[in-house]
Amino acid sequence: MKIDSRHLEIIAAIVDHGGLTEGAEALGKSQPSVSRTVAMLEARVGARLFEKNRRPLQPTDLCQALAVEGRKVLAANQTASALVRRYVDGKSGVVRVGGTPFFMDGVISGMIAEFQRAYPEIRIEQSYAYAADLSRQLDSGALDVAICPMDPAALPETLEFSALLDGRNVIACSPTHPLAGKPSLRLSEIAPYPWIAPPVESPLYQDLRSILAGIGMTDFKVSFSGGTLASIINILTRSDALTVLPYSVVFMLRRQQALAALPIRINHPERSLGQMWNPLQSDRPSVRRFRRFIDAEFSNLRTTIMKHEQNTLWRR
Amino acid sequence: MKIDSRHLEIIAAIVDHGGLTEGAEALGKSQPSVSRTVAMLEARVGARLFEKNRRPLQPTDLCQALAVEGRKVLAANQTASALVRRYVDGKSGVVRVGGTPFFMDGVISGMIAEFQRAYPEIRIEQSYAYAADLSRQLDSGALDVAICPMDPAALPETLEFSALLDGRNVIACSPTHPLAGKPSLRLSEIAPYPWIAPPVESPLYQDLRSILAGIGMTDFKVSFSGGTLASIINILTRSDALTVLPYSVVFMLRRQQALAALPIRINHPERSLGQMWNPLQSDRPSVRRFRRFIDAEFSNLRTTIMKHEQNTLWRR
DNA sequence: GAGATAATATAACTTGGGGTTATGAAGATA
DNA sequence: TATCTTCATAACCCCAAGTTATATTATCTC
Numbered sequence: 129m130k131i132d133s134r135h136l137e138i139i140a141a142i143v144d145h146g147g148l149t150e151g152a153e154a155l156g157k158s159q160p161s162v163s164r165t166v167a168m169l170e171a172r173v174g175a176r177l178f179e180k181n182r183r184p185l186q187p188t189d190l191c192q193a194l195a196v197e198g199r200k201v202l203a204a205n206q207t208a209s210a211l212v213r214r215y216v217d218g219k220s221g222v223v224r225v226g227g228t229p230f231f232m233d234g235v236i237s238g239m240i241a242e243f244q245r246a247y248p249e250i251r252i253e254q255s256y257a258y259a260a261d262l263s264r265q266l267d268s269g270a271l272d273v274a275i276c277p278m279d280p281a282a283l284p285e286t287l288e289f290s291a292l293l294d295g296r297n298v299i300a301c302s303p304t305h306p307l308a309g310k311p312s313l314r315l316s317e318i319a320p321y322p323w324i325a326p327p328v329e330s331p332l333y334q335d336l337r338s339i340l341a342g343i344g345m346t347d348f349k350v351s352f353s354g355g356t357l358a359s360i361i362n363i364l365t366r367s368d369a370l371t372v373l374p375y376s377v378v379f380m381l382r383r384q385q386a387l388a389a390l391p392i393r394i395n396h397p398e399r400s401l402g403q404m405w406n407p408l409q410s411d412r413p414s415v416r417r418f419r420r421f422i423d424a425e426f427s428n429l430r431t432t433i434m435k436h437e438q439n440t441l442w443r444r
Numbered sequence: 445m446k447i448d449s450r451h452l453e454i455i456a457a458i459v460d461h462g463g464l465t466e467g468a469e470a471l472g473k474s475q476p477s478v479s480r481t482v483a484m485l486e487a488r489v490g491a492r493l494f495e496k497n498r499r500p501l502q503p504t505d506l507c508q509a510l511a512v513e514g515r516k517v518l519a520a521n522q523t524a525s526a527l528v529r530r531y532v533d534g535k536s537g538v539v540r541v542g543g544t545p546f547f548m549d550g551v552i553s554g555m556i557a558e559f560q561r562a563y564p565e566i567r568i569e570q571s572y573a574y575a576a577d578l579s580r581q582l583d584s585g586a587l588d589v590a591i592c593p594m595d596p597a598a599l600p601e602t603l604e605f606s607a608l609l610d611g612r613n614v615i616a617c618s619p620t621h622p623l624a625g626k627p628s629l630r631l632s633e634i635a636p637y638p639w640i641a642p643p644v645e646s647p648l649y650q651d652l653r654s655i656l657a658g659i660g661m662t663d664f665k666v667s668f669s670g671g672t673l674a675s676i677i678n679i680l681t682r683s684d685a686l687t688v689l690p691y692s693v694v695f696m697l698r699r700q701q702a703l704a705a706l707p708i709r710i711n712h713p714e715r716s717l718g719q720m721w722n723p724l725q726s727d728r729p730s731v732r733r734f735r736r737f738i739d740a741e742f743s744n745l746r747t748t749i750m751k752h753e754q755n756t757l758w759r760r
Numbered sequence: 761g762a763g764a765t766a767a768t769a770t771a772a773c774t775t776g777g778g779g780t781t782a783t784g785a786a787g788a789t790a
Numbered sequence: 791t792a793t794c795t796t797c798a799t800a801a802c803c804c805c806a807a808g809t810t811a812t813a814t815t816a817t818c819t820c
């Protein structure tokens with residue numbers, strides 16, 4: 129004897145609200161509807177559910193027992209509804225975000241921390257890759273958002289990109305470096321120092337090469353390579369090495385006094401840091417919320433950077 | 445966002461059985477049916493429930509969460525189904541049984557004990573009354589079965605009656621009574637002894653009167669009245685009083701050696717002990733089972749009585 | 761990579777449960 | 791007894807969900 133779960137809900141509603149009319153109202157249905165449903169159920173199980181001809185409707189023992197189960201169904205249903213509601217509101221779910229290592233570690237991870245404080249039920253699955261891989265993963269649907277430097281002209285047709293910051297890179301060194309703090313520098317002055325090289329797949333690597341080509345150095349000394357941002361900072365602060373990093377990364381770390389940027393303008397291709405996504409993939413509410421959050425965070429970051437640069441200009 | 449409980453069941457079935465086809469089979473539905481139901485659900489909530497284009501169907505996080513609720517619904521449903529099954533099998537429910545006090549206490553209560561050992565989930569609501577009241581209560585639906593002495597000719601039209609034993613009464617006394625054990629007695633011999641009178645509404649009271657009228661006693665000494673069987677037995681065993689009881693009651697108490705029956709045949713109207721019920725009332729499975737059980741018990745009792753009487757005859 | 765295989769999705773159709781409103785019937789109450 | 795409230799019935803409609811048949815497609819295998 130299979131019982132329809134909805135019938136259990138109806139029974140529970142009637143019993144708990146003390147009447148057919150009230151139960152129907154609680155369920156958002158009309159009174160005749162639940163009346164007939166009860167009648168059909170009684171016919172099917174071949175047993176009364178409510179005492180006959182009693183006007184404050186009086187549930188049978190069997191009915192009481194079924195109402196207990198009906199309450200469980202109602203409860204499960206309510207939590208399910210809440211789950212769905214939170215999901216479509218973008219307050220739960222998963223976001224798979226990938227990005228270039230230094231940028232993720234230096235800038236985005238902090239924003240993710242803020243995001244998760246606001247939306248603790250959204251799980252973030254982070255991964256590292258460079259632009260080409262990120263594009264592929266977006267195409268295949270393995271990733272929801274990529275955050276990386278990108279030349280808008282080189283953007284794959286299938287993807288969309290929204291710029292967040294200009295992709296300016298700087299030469300970074302320890303705050304205690306002999307060159308740090310000098311108001312201006314010639315490129316030739318940096319020649320003696322060893323370099324920490326970014327991974328060869330990184331666009332930073334190309335930037336490093338072009339810088340050194342600009343001062344006539346085709347052969348340069350690499351003292352360390354292959355580390356993540358945390359390693360590089362440790363190496364930098366304990367040596368006179370130099371490296372190339374996105375300006376935003378150096379900016380975010382200014383509070384820790386861990387890095388300094390040399391006042392040398394580096395040429396770099398037309399490139400912006402931004403987020404990239406696949407418009408063909410259904411964007412889940414959680415992903416949409418994440419993207420908007422990142423937009424907002426970068427909007428704040430841009431104004432912070434602007435104010436900071438005005439201050440440093442005034443101080444000069 | 446209200447979710448249909450059946451949809452939760454379907455989700456749980458698919459997730460737990462590792463596929464749409466298997467899930468459909470487990471639910472006893474066709475594969476296309478649940479396929480489309482899932483599609484409609486996905487459209488309604490605006491979210492994937494299963495990863496797209498993956499062939500071992502892979503549930504989304506949201507789907508997993510909903511499946512948890514779905515399992516609760518399925519569980520509630522199963523217990524509800526079991527409840528109904530037990531009910532229609534007559535293995536749970538209520539039986540409201542009424543009867544004349546001495547007969548209920550002396551005979552029926554033991555059978556009820558047996559019944560409840562066999563069907564512990566059936567609740568028995570017992571009450572005491574005499575034939576007229578019992579009939580009324582059966583008519584009004586306040587009672588499922590009545591067990592009492594009844595002249596089939598006097599049966600109300602609306603009720604049915606099935607005889608279980610003949611309604612023979614006997615004069616009962618203590619086993620230590622001066623008259624006990626005598627092979628034969630004259631009515632006049634019982635004249636000196638005091639009487640324990642049954643309630644005036646009881647048919648036994650009329651029987652007592654007719655007995656005493658038969659020996660010319662219109663005025664008789666009543667030493668005790670108004671007690672239940674337990675009281676009467678206590679009084680009888682501690683005195684030389686006599687009383688009138690159904691033979692079956694005395695018979696059932698033979699093991700305890702609490703009562704003896706005097707070998708005097710009492711005239712009584714055409715009357716049988718039996719059960720009475722209202723055929724217009726829907727007979728619940730539990731009631732049906734109870735009636736059949738009582739029938740069977742009395743069938744056994746009749747043969748036991750028969751054998752017993754043969755033995756006592758032989759011993760004479 | 762082409763074909764085989766198995767699972768899922770779609771199509772087309774039917775049905776019945778359950779939604780509605782209007783109204784009747786019956787306890788409860790005064 | 792009259793009235794009120796509540797439940798039951800009637801008549802209608804519609805769509806979710808059932809069915810079978812068939813197309814698609816992901817994965818496996820060679």
